[in-house]
Amino acid sequence: MGRRHLDHPRSVTMFALVDCNNFYASCERVFDPSIEHRPVIVLSNNDGCVVARSNEAKELGIGMGQPVFQVRDLIRRHGVTVRSSNYTLYDDMSRRVFTTVQSFFPKMESYSIDEAFIDLEGTHLDDMIDSAATMRRAVLQWTGIPVSVGIGSTKTLAKIANHMAKRDRAGPGVELLETGDDASLASVDVGDVWGIGRRWKRTLVAHGIRTALDLKRADDQWILQRLNSIGHRTVLELRGRRAFALEEEPAPRRSIVRSRSFAGSIETWDALAPALASFASRAAEKLRAQETAAGVLTVFLNTNWFRPDEPRYANQATLKLLTPTNDTPTLVRHALQAGRHIWRDGFRFKKAGVRFTALQPHRPVQMHLFDALDHDRSDRAMQTMDRINRTMGADMIRSGSAGLGTAGITRRRHGSPRYTTRWDELVEAHANRGKS
DNA sequence: TCTGGGGTCCTAGGACCC
DNA sequence: TCTGGGGTCCTAGGACCC
Helix, strand or coil, X not given: CCHHHHHCHHHCCCEEEEEECCHHHHHHHHCCHHHCCCCEEEECHHHCEEEEECHHHHHCCCCCCCXXXXXXXXXXXXXXXXXXXXXXXXXXXXXXXXXXXHHHCCCEEEEECCEEEEECCCCCHHHXXXXXXHHHHHHHHHHCCCEEEEEECCHHHHHHHHHHHHHCCCCCCEEECCCCCHHHHHCCEHHHCCCCCHHHHHHHHHCCCCEHHHHHCCXXXXXXXXXXHHHHHHHHHHCCCXXXXXXXXXXXXXXXXXXXXXXXXXXXXXXXXXXXXXXXXXXXXXXXXXXXXXXXXXXEEEECCCCCCCCCCEEEEEEEEEEEECCHHHHHHHHHHHHHHHCCCCCCEEEEEEEEECCXXXXXXXXXXXXXXXXXXXXXXXXXXXXXXXXXXXXXXXXXXXXXXXXXXXXXXXXXXXXCXXXXXXXXXXXXXXXX
């Protein structure tokens, strides 16, 4: 790679990570200014765990992923605003944010719902911070979402710079980490390095590697042995060598999962079957949306992991489909068959799901002259079904056996409206609200 | 009482074949 | 009866990410 760069250090190419601050909480605030500057948390499915927190909520000591029942007191004492998660809204806001980012920096990789990497090629090193700051202001102004920007010569360093930008709350929200800035690396906990999770952190700390700088200086062979080849790439990136490329074109999904934990528990096959049918049918929609077909189907179910006092059972059944398909009735039938196979009476099931793998391209056959082939007819029926569900809202039409699906067995008590995607749930604007 | 959901990749080990 | 090595493919489990 670019030895030439040494000759022109001021035009070195850099990556930046744009990361939305407390994304879900920020989305909730955009449409409800009354909760600005106040503690806000967003909950996972079934209102079980905290999946997003405003800074004020973080300061109260509410942890990421913490079960809600453990922070009930804090919520009450400090009047924390609680919202069930609203992914329709977050997806739409995400699209708006990154469309804006891309209008400034066209080479962009959407990395997750709230993060994107960009390539700052063409921007002079001296101008990078200013350009990023300009983009940041535009995003805030046009979408209402605050973002932080970290700049570095590799994705891993850009991630660390972003971490530093967030750490410095009074700062400008943009941080540039020079490749040789070891003092900064020494200030970053090794567990905060992108790619180092809980287990690896434990291994590293036990070996005296506590900071990002220690990791940068670690022995390559030792890393390869005790972590793996990916962990080693992280080390290379800390040294300024690019090991993870910017991927502008998202690779097609290799698997699709639809699963849920149930608010209570499921004790009869008759209660599980509609849930499985619903999972299979939602996953099939996803298959068709990306024009793939599943070659392998897996159904899994398990009892409550957190109840050691109850009988435990977890199992999964995998079946290979003779012909890869994305046809809902076929997939539902197979899912029920696989589920029946691993079903056992006498357990209280807490979670189940359907997974499709061995995905392969499947182009729907459009407007064939004759209806001779069943799969043509099936393709068109599926297209119609997807179209109606898309326009009318999810689940207007679904496979007969899906019935109510998971409607009666999941919980959602703090929902906010789908402000941006449903006419009947639009925010009401009041002229005297004051913000323009 | 109440504990998320959806992904990726790597590695080791077994089955099977030549 | 005894004895081999190397390759591929698949799967399960474990690590990581948001």
